[in-house]
Amino acid sequence: MATTGERVRRGLRACSLALLVGSCTHDEAPDGPPVRDCTSVVWAWPSHPSASVQIVGSWDDWASPGASMLEREDGWRVLGLDLPPGEYGYLVVDGGSAQLDEHNPLTSFRASDGREVSRLEVDDCGVPALQVLPDQVRVDAAGLTISALFLAVQASAQLDPGSVQADLQVDAAAPEDGTIDLSSPPLARGRHGFELHAKDLAGRAAQARVSVFVDPIAPSWADAIIYQVVTDRFFADDGLPLAAPPSPGARAGGTLGGVQAALESGYFEALGVSALWLSPVYENPLEPRLGTDGRLYEGYHGYWVADSRAVEPRIGGEQALRSLIDVAHARGIAVILDVVPNHVYETHEIVAAQRANGWFNEHPSECVCGTPSCPWATNMQDCWFAPYLPDLRLENGDAMNFAVAELLWWLDSFEVDGVRVDAVPMMPRAASRRIVHAVHNHTAPGIDRLVLGEVFTGSGTPGVAGLRHYLGPGGLDSVFDFPLMWALRDVLATDSAGFTTLDALLGHIDAQLGSGAVLARMLGNHDVERFVSTIIGDAHGDPWDQPASQPDGVNDDEARALDRVALALTLQLTLPGMPVIYYGDELALAGGDDPDNRRVMPALSSLPPARAALLERARTLGQLRRCAPALRSPHRQTLHVGQSSYAYARLAEDGGVAVVLISRADEPQAIPLPGTDILSGTFVDALGGGTHELGAGAELVLGPRSAMVLLPVGDPCSP
CATH class of the missing domain: 2.60.40.10 (Immunoglobulins)
Known part of the structure; x- marks a missing residue:
């Protein structure tokens, strides 16, 4: 553990050498505690x-x-x-x-x-501060230890040792150097939040927050598999299946209790899931509203924020959210909330209170995003999603501070593990950077909380450039890899491109965003048609009158479609990045354009055999990724690439290896593999294809629309 002097000198070095603007948090007094320096x-x-x-x-x-x-x-x-x-x-x-x-x-x-x-x-250096650096928070099987530093207003205003308060054991509180050491016995699995309080001898108070996750399934977000839930369309209380809503835009009745029931049944763990991303839980209006298509919609999705500090009663309310988070944390599963800083619903209290103060983007006439009078190209950051969703003008400092404070309230109130930020490109980049800074600095260690941004882009290199704009120092922790999503659809759903295109895109992403960039990689989400419906080719009918068909594998075309979904899941769960499974993709739930892509989750007991088999394949892949370090590493080496077949190696830092082979062809394909020291010997196909010898001149034959994930014989993750 660093001594006080070492920590003081480290802080001074940060002030004198760091190449960014900031406040020197303290100065080294020759006799007495460290003193704040603003x-x-x-x-x-x-x-x-x-x-x-x-x-x-x-x-x-x-x-x-x-x-x-x-x-x-x-x-x-x-x-x-x-x-x-x-x-x-x-x-x-x-x-x-x-x-x-x-x-x-x-x-x-x-x-x-x-x-x-x-x-x-x-900061105000007229009051003391408590500093807790990320590396001064340690949690392990022995318990939690925290080393805090009391920064005085002046050398004579020392820490009052008797004022230190926390739900922890105070092991030491030294007025002469400001150090405070705290600890706890072993903590139960899950996230734990603590507030630290201390005063100086004049009674001036300081506080700090600490939040730690004990024994998460995924020790880092690079190890995570995220599962996206649209709560209203998942399950009812006790895990009961839902009936389809009376219309595609209506509420179906799913609840947080339904998500908890699936959690308690082991459904997510069977898929290897380590984090749940919940659709927005804000209280939404009761009344349905007209969409731009003239259809009626309800706020079942959660994005019409009527109260930004209340949980929607129709999905279970505050107690249901707390219960779900507690149960998830007790299983080592993180919870990510979907936050909406871009807009509010028209009845939100700030609309009447702050509209005259410049908090909203105003226009001479109605400016709804994507309409002829308000195109995306020119009005991306000031248009309104709908006439009843006032768009916050985050260039206004007070509006920005409001948006950030609302987000932090959810972190403090519910001890969640991260946020998915909605509609990032519709806000100035300053907003996402403020959010990242706030989340990472609001509590210690802070950096373990994920800020995942929705940067909706198109395909190819322009899409990659769009993502890059929001990453980098001070930027988002992760973004959704829309360019890869579109490429997977081109290669496996429509055959409009081959694996050579996919491999080139992956190389471009690595070059532009860094091979270690933790990108969120998905087959689809709540804003695009379902993957399986893109394969079938009927995804763009009217959701009310011509919804997409549901393939169940009962004929050759449907069986081919499910095989292609299995290949897409194989890529998603074996490529570098952070897989995000949109609810139902693991069992080929169909759906066309929004809102048809948000159908209710089917009863698992009623799945036809082919879709049940697909679910089992998804579970196998998820468990493999959780088990094998090579499948979670950032390292990928292309071994073979053709129009219809692809092979790559995944390499772990500890020398572990996995080899992935995929063919979309409708006939058997021979895939040559180079022999190296690492890629030699006997390997086992973890997807059930027996053993195979790799080495110089090796060639493996894949059956129609099939894949292999090869692990060395004796690997603890091999079957």
Whole structure:
């Protein structure tokens, strides 16, 4: 464990060396506790060694020429800003050109002209603080240990040891150096939240939050399999199957209790699932509303946010959500909430209270997204999803702070493990970065909570570029890999492309986003037609009058369709990334365009044999991924690629290996494999195809529309 002096020096090094804006959280007093220092330090690398660099900001109404940055011997420019507590905007002026601070991912918008500027938030150093660094929180079989640091207002304002309060054992509280050590005996499996409180001798209070997950199934999000649930369409209380809703846009009656029943039955664990993504749980309006297609819809999906701090009673309310989270956590399964910072329903209290204060994007006439008068191309970030869904203008600082605070309320109130952020491209990028910063810094260690963004893109390289814009330092933890989703459909659903195209796309994604990028990879979701219906080719009929047919494998065409779904699941669950299974994809649930793609989950006992077999294949693949480190690693090596066949190796850091072979052809295919030290010896097909010898000149024959996942003989995950 680091000593106090080491932690102080580490903090000072962060202030003097970190290439981003921030506050030096404390200073090292020669005699006494560490003292808060709210000086903000801005760094810049000049465009030319002789360039003059200044900082201009909102603290003096953007007065020019601004404050000159000091030149260091190593060429960097630096400036310390001593400002009163509050939020500020600033720009770096390099050689007369004002620009964003490239080392600070956080931005806001200047009120006078809407220009995006770098954002600076200065704490109040007139009150003490409790600092808990991520590496000072440890949880293992022996229990939880936390090392906190009390940062004083001044050297004489020491920690009052008797004021330290937490639902933990206080092992030490040292006024002379501000260290506080806390611990607990072994904790039950699940997430546990703690509030730490302390005061100085003058009674000034400080607090910090800690939240830890004990023994999760997936130790990191790179190891996770996420299951997406549309709660209203899943199961009723006690896991009872639902009847189809009276119309495709109506509520079906699914509940959080139905999700919990499936959880308690072991359904998710059988699929290898380690996290549940719940559709929005906000309270939604009772009344149905007209869609742009003239049909009536209800808020069964949860995206019409009438109250952003209430759980929808019709899915079970607050107690049902708490119960579901508790049961999931007790099984090591994380829970992700779908959050909606982009808009609210028209009856939400802030509409009447804040509309006159510029909180919403207003237009001279109705601007509904995607309509002729309000096209996506020009109005992506200010259009309204519907006339009754006012769009928050997050360029307004108060509106942005509201959206972030509402999201943090759910984290604090329900101890969830992450959020899926809706409609990311419909908001300024500043919004998603503020959300990431807030989630990761609101509690310690914080970085274990996932911020997964919905960045809906098209296919190919333009789609990859769209994802890249929201990743990187300060960006989202993960995004949905829509380009791969479209490519999987081209290769396995419509045959409009071959595996050569898929392999090239995977290489491009690795090059552009990093081979270690943890992308959320899915076959579909609640906004696109179901994978199996794309294969059948009847996905675009009217959901009310001509819904997609449900293939059950009772004839050759239907059997072929289910085989193709099995191949898609094989790719999804054996490629690098974080698989996201949309409810029902594991059993080829059909569905056309929204809302036909949100049918009720069928009773598992009534599945026809071919779809029951597909579910078993999905379970086998999910369990394989959970078991085999090679299938969760970021490393993939192409071994063979053709128009109709594909083979690749997955390599673990510990030397483990898995080999995946896939053929979409309707006749047997011979696949040559190169021999290497790693890819030599006897391997077992974990999908039930017996043993195979690999080495120089090896060639394996795949049957029609089939796959193999090969593991070395003796591998603990092999059958």
